[in-house]
Amino acid sequence: MAQVVVVTSGKGGVGKTTTTASLGAALAAAGERVAVVDFDVGLRNLDLVMGAERRVVFDLVHVVQGTARLSQALIRDKRIETLFLLAASQTRDKDALSDEGVERVIQELRQSFDWIICDSPAGIERGASLAMRFADLAVVVANPEVSSVRDSDRIIGLLDSTTDKAKRGEQLEKSLLLTRYEPGRVDRGEMLGVDDVLEILCIPLLGIIPESKEVLHASNMGLPVTLNNPASAPARAYADAARRLQGEQVPLTVPSEKATLFSRLLGRRAAA
């Protein structure tokens, strides 16, 4: 049965688009049929991060408004054949999306995909609430930083009150993806640690993505980090998170500077 996932955060710039692309690519590489959908109408970027910016003809707004068919708007990834992108419109605004139209498109996507991953815009307004409204589960992306954690708390409140699942009295499954984690700074007490954030937000942990230059390299190249450098620390962390989404029990180790040093001493490829 298809799963609709919303990748959300409240705050901008914490890694929602990177996460959508990486989880989508990791799930698709494992053989799942995946559609990643950009809900950031007017400020689309998922196409760019996935290297498909020159291939967008029709977008989500066209499909919602019925001026293009879903099959015309879905862009197949060049590297993984079970990965598809539905881009946002760059020229329209978020009011171009109707609730009924988005619901119809999500229903149609459910017919042919295992995973529909909705990349939410920042904020708590219409675009964000539409991205989360039809979700079965939510990935809350946060940085270990006060403003991001506060906004995540607000988003968790909205996920529990405004989504269709919540309104039906069901529990929307939520999990936390902590990104841009710097183990050295956490060890030195300069950055909120994973336990601090979990204690405050009280939702299960999906994964910890360490801060890494690999993420910028990958977006420069227009490739999800899981494809650009699969052996890198963030790519492995995203691949593990994707397996957890699939229901696999994958042990979660909190990145630590000591462990990195240790693996260097052993001459293994150090975490990037």
Added chain:
Amino acid sequence: MNLGSLFGRPRSASTAHHRLQVLLKHERRGRPDLIPLLREDILAAIGKHVAVDEDMVRLKIDRGEAVSLLEIEIEIPNDAKQKACA
């Protein structure tokens, strides 16, 4: 005192954790409208006795872990006060 703070590098992570705990405890109560409501009631109560403008009532709140401190500052014009005394 930890080693870091001896060298002028306080452990800011624990400060961040504490600040978030205090803040979110309040935000989760879901009463963001409390201050405007109080302000309206206070204005109405004072208005019964003295003519005051809206901008003469200032409310400040300092949210603490166990209690919050609400500071109310009301500016009463001297002529209005005299009317009230008369």
